[in-house]
Amino acid sequence: MHSMTAMDTAxxxxxxxxxxxxxxxxxxxxxxxxxxxxxxGWRIGGGINGGLLLATAARALSRELRSxxxxxxxxxxxxxxxxxxxPGPATLHTEVVRRGRSVSTGQVSLIQQRPDGTRAERxxxxxxxxxxxxxxxxxxTSATPPELPPPDQCIGADQAPPDFLAQAxxxxxxxxxxxxACVGWALGVPSGSGTIRGWLRLxxxxxxxxxxxxxxxxxxxxxxxxxxxxxxxxxLELTVHVRAKPAPGWLLVSHTTRNLAGxxxxxxxxxWDSTGRLVAQSRQLAAAPRP
Amino acid sequence: MHSMTAMDTAxxxxxxxxxxxxxxxxxxxxxxxxxxxxxxGWRIGGGINGGLLLATAARALSRELRSxxxxxxxxxxxxxxxxxxxPGPATLHTEVVRRGRSVSTGQVSLIQQRPDGTRAERxxxxxxxxxxxxxxxxxxTSATPPELPPPDQCIGADQAPPDFLAQAxxxxxxxxxxxxACVGWALGVPSGSGTIRGWLRLxxxxxxxxxxxxxxxxxxxxxxxxxxxxxxxxxLELTVHVRAKPAPGWLLVSHTTRNLAGxxxxxxxxxWDSTGRLVAQSRQLAAAPRP
Numbered sequence: 001m002h003s004m005t006a007m008d009t010a011x012x013x014x015x016x017x018x019x020x021x022x023x024x025x026x027x028x029x030x031x032x033x034x035x036x037x038x039x040x041g042w043r044i045g046g047g048i049n050g051g052l053l054l055a056t057a058a059r060a061l062s063r064e065l066r067s068x069x070x071x072x073x074x075x076x077x078x079x080x081x082x083x084x085x086x087p088g089p090a091t092l093h094t095e096v097v098r099r100g101r102s103v104s105t106g107q108v109s110l111i112q113q114r115p116d117g118t119r120a121e122r123x124x125x126x127x128x129x130x131x132x133x134x135x136x137x138x139x140x141t142s143a144t145p146p147e148l149p150p151p152d153q154c155i156g157a158d159q160a161p162p163d164f165l166a167q168a169x170x171x172x173x174x175x176x177x178x179x180x181a182c183v184g185w186a187l188g189v190p191s192g193s194g195t196i197r198g199w200l201r202l203x204x205x206x207x208x209x210x211x212x213x214x215x216x217x218x219x220x221x222x223x224x225x226x227x228x229x230x231x232x233x234x235x236l237e238l239t240v241h242v243r244a245k246p247a248p249g250w251l252l253v254s255h256t257t258r259n260l261a262g263x264x265x266x267x268x269x270x271x272w273d274s275t276g277r278l279v280a281q282s283r284q285l286a287a288a289p290r291p
Numbered sequence: 292m293h294s295m296t297a298m299d300t301a302x303x304x305x306x307x308x309x310x311x312x313x314x315x316x317x318x319x320x321x322x323x324x325x326x327x328x329x330x331x332g333w334r335i336g337g338g339i340n341g342g343l344l345l346a347t348a349a350r351a352l353s354r355e356l357r358s359x360x361x362x363x364x365x366x367x368x369x370x371x372x373x374x375x376x377x378p379g380p381a382t383l384h385t386e387v388v389r390r391g392r393s394v395s396t397g398q399v400s401l402i403q404q405r406p407d408g409t410r411a412e413r414x415x416x417x418x419x420x421x422x423x424x425x426x427x428x429x430x431x432t433s434a435t436p437p438e439l440p441p442p443d444q445c446i447g448a449d450q451a452p453p454d455f456l457a458q459a460x461x462x463x464x465x466x467x468x469x470x471x472a473c474v475g476w477a478l479g480v481p482s483g484s485g486t487i488r489g490w491l492r493l494x495x496x497x498x499x500x501x502x503x504x505x506x507x508x509x510x511x512x513x514x515x516x517x518x519x520x521x522x523x524x525x526x527l528e529l530t531v532h533v534r535a536k537p538a539p540g541w542l543l544v545s546h547t548t549r550n551l552a553g554x555x556x557x558x559x560x561x562x563w564d565s566t567g568r569l570v571a572q573s574r575q576l577a578a579a580p581r582p
Contacts, residue, residue, distance in 0.1 A: 078369035080417045121389065126417055139552040140551040283572075
């Protein structure tokens, strides 16, 4: 029911904030190397959003694994975050690890230069790609999407704490509607259950695709808000499984944590498309906010 | 209550099947390169068990990140499986990606030679290591361990289908006691819920440690047995978070899947120690058995 709304206003692929933000161009002289420009509009906290970086890295790898192997789509991608990215130019260094018949595996590093000219690796990722359109149609998923009110009865992300919003440029690029049951933290009464969920689409109406799901998996406020912890949760590692191409329209994203201990937490995300299909699952290990 | 039993018979570290199976020695001439001997006793299906391979790779990386950085323990490790390993010699090529104050990140490839002399990369992993002993004591975990009967009232893995046992040498190295509620498949009546859980320890009594948890996360029968699918489920990607050093004694391991679709499934594992602490969480993307 939501897909019509989104399609009515959909920005054209290639001419959207997300496509510009994750655009890569081949280096003229170095095979397998791509250039990108990290846009400060995707900033959150001390750096560029980890999901946007992952989508950019994944786009470079998609170019490499599509040509020759016919494997344009990430099935699984695991990123290890090494240092905070800054707005400005970056290069993506890809390596094809293995080309196979049904899947291929590659590696990609996102690298920037520090002001002093030294090389700073921001993230490194391994990934296995395939062709989502070539997969069989069978769906025996036992998971069911969480139930929440429709987007127009949910809470805009502008209700987040002002300290958070001040460092979350990213939120202007997203249309994020949070389940009222999960935003007690905005009123000073976090539920304590460790859940945040809501509807998500890109603010300019650009419909989701496999690369956009990588952003979706890391774009809700930290699940620790629901535990009453409002600091930042820097990601050490983020793995996303993309299981199907999403239908047009709203995504339903649910974040949970079950294991906050020893200064770290895991954060699981499930991303459902407008037909109710579970199209992506992710887990990250993040540093917990200091109490 | 189980820890005493295990400690009574505990094999000495270094002189156990697991320590021998995952032993690595520095290459005399090439810094960062280690040698190992893959033992057919850890075979399952068409290759060496993925968890054992991961523990071996992690041991090499632990050597590199302990010296210099003081980071001996994997916090998160993500392995991409490239081809089936065979019993015999292998080399581990490590790279230190980043040395940090609280954590360091590395990469490792496990490589064998094919009979024709060509190089075959079996797996490549990225990982972030730290020092589990240095973490704060806070535990706010909301997850609770599953309830199941004590080990002596559970079902030995020798009840698995004969076709499975014939290719599962690994099971002789493990003392695996499955929850009777999850072994309907052994009697031809799988529950269909997508869950397998049980008690696990090493058959020779060797107590668990962080590297052994990497094996534990991938050593139960495939969760697809509980869905009535008895073929193999080759792992594309396996990420394990090690969250604490396990106490001596039995581990409780729970495997679940929520999303079997398009020829693939995710398999989540939780590993609890004998004190009831959630010490490891893992997720893998695996190819579903062909119907």
